[in-house]
Amino acid sequence: MVCALGASVCFGTATVLQAIAARAAGPGTRPSDPSEPPDPSGVDAALFLRAVREWRYLAGLALDGVGFVLQIAALRSLPIYAVGAALAASLAVTAVAAAWLLGVRLSGVEWGAITVVCAGLAMLGLASGEEGTKTGSTALTYAMLGTAFAVLLVGAAAGRLPGRGRALALGLGAGFGFGVVEVSVRLIDSLAPSTLFANAATYALLLGGGAAFLLLTSALQRGSVTTATAGLVVGETIGPAVVGVVWLGDRTREGLAWLAVLGFAVAVAGALVLARFGEAPVEGAKPGSGPKSESEPESEPGSAPRTP
Template structure:
């Protein structure tokens, strides 16, 4: 759980730097799958700082996913939005209201409940069918991005954010489906390709969403996509369980953490003014 929370800190801080770096680049083509936009963003040092934090967060996420249930890791990742709110308040001088600080406390309370209720990760290895399903979903995320890029305004941001969340959700599940790190086993495991395609697609969609769409809406879709689906897969197909008699506390904690994170979604976007110019300039 410590690794999961450390991952949330990395991802939450990264989102501030990536949003600023992406907005400083030239506009993209409008497609939700725009590799050229990602390449331009990589020239911005703030985006690179965010990418480095994402890399560290991913390593911590792998450790967490190999130790505790997916639903606990997913809720912790949703809490990265609370981290984003705090970082935005410090670095961008965004002033949080009492209600917003209360939402941060709600997220922390939800995670505390999850920590008390979480059991060990499931012992099921996952079927070959599930591996191919994850690969299919990963390619579907790319298709969703191509279609979502043509949508107007809020619908575009929501679809791209949801697609990115599904891509990151594929990564969460496939980490559990890779049980042999030998080169030969990796090359023949569909989960490995699902991880690469899903993670790459998620970055492309999220970069497009951060530049042109509403980051508030995009991050809301991101949270939904990367928490609910993977949590269900972990419980139904991989055998994730809670401590005996504490199922209700796990469900309540998960719901509280996600709802609190959604309430803070707007802090993924640095506002103009209020000191933001010191970062975006």
Template sequence: MLIGMVCALGAALCFGTASVLQAVAARAAEPGTGSGVDPALFLRAVRQWRYLAGLGLDGVGFVLQIIALRHVPIYAVGAALAASLAVTALVAARLMGVRLTRTEWVAVGVVCAGLLMLGLASGEEGSGTGSLALKYGLLGVAVLVLLVGALAGRLPDGPRALVLGLAAGTGFGVVEVAVRLIDGFSWRELLNPALHALLLGGAAAFLLLTSALQRGSVTAATAGLVLGETIGPAVVGVVWLGDRTREGLAWLAVLGFTVAVAGALALARFGEPAPEPGPTRP
């Protein structure tokens, strides 16, 4: 249990720092086609060292996330990953001269309090391995994420950012669930729909998030991301995979999850730093 929470928090640290680097690179890249699924924009952004460094941190964070998902319930890992916004805010304040308001400092504390409650209330991960229908359903969601991203490019900047952020968060949520549906490493797993869902959902989420960071509302995109990667996977973990809490502490887990996600949403503006360091916001 302890190693799972430590790895989840380590993943949040990696993802939170990576988002600062990647957002700067995405904003500095030349504008793309406007589509939510724009591989050319990704290729232009990835030429910059900041984006590459962010990808490296994402890789480390993903490994830590896998370890965490093997030890603690999905709802605990999802809330910890949402807390990466608190990490982003602190990194921006330290390295980019961004000033946090009193409300935002309170939000950082709220996130930490929510994670503490989750840590105290979380039980062992569920023993469910998921039905074949769930695995194919997860693959269907990954395909839907890609289609929604392609259509979102036609929307005005405001709703476009929200839809892309929500779709990207859903893609990352697919990855969270898929990790639990993959049984180790073997040739047989190459036929597992959950593995294909993981690859497609993760790739689609990266493309959509890059497009969301390139233009549009910071708060809308990041709020959508947080909601997409926390609520759905948590429900799947409890309903279909048997995730539970410690005896008599279900209320504390629900409260901690809600508090942590709410605190992360209050820090949504830190999901996308500006291209140059400045005194107002990242």
């Protein structure tokens, strides 16, 4: 659980850095002719290539790398549902960091949501048993590989949706991609090169993680990041948790299944309340100003960020 919480700290900080870099790289995606329709693809590979030139994006990737190592360590000892809920708590980490370092004002509801997330994780920590002993079938391994390909298709189709629907689809797609990574880690039994490269789960992990990064980068720059982040939290927690319980044998401590279910629901619900903190703080914003509220109009896809 310590590794899972450490991963959430890394991911929460990385999201802010990557969001700033993605927004800074965004103007290049805007059509030169206002009458020209936006890019029909939800996955903007060119945006990703521009974003990685930003030091903040590279710093975010470095934190993601550290977080990924901690996530793998957690997944080798804890059920997927516990790790997924801990990763969703990265939004609480981001909210606290924004309040402390950037002067973002948190409402009473948001402070309450942070408390709720912590309470949910505490319940999960008390109720979680050891990871399941099932290794997963060959069919499940190839299902993860197929899901990783489907994530790319979702990204391509998302560009045809209206603004908020596009953000939700990109966020969900990214969440499913990271969910593929969580499950695939459990499906890899050996790190011996001959076994590793013969395992379809290895390619599912690489493809799912890469596709998720592409979709998340586009989601952070296109439309409502709050909506995209909510989709991300749902996609990377619920699906993998079900797979872990049904197909991999994840269980709780004797008689505490109800506490694990309650803790998972409470932690994810609290994270969803904090979804606006997937939004990067805009450079030049006045101290004490938070991300734009949902009532403000969204920026056009590819446009520069709107100052709160």
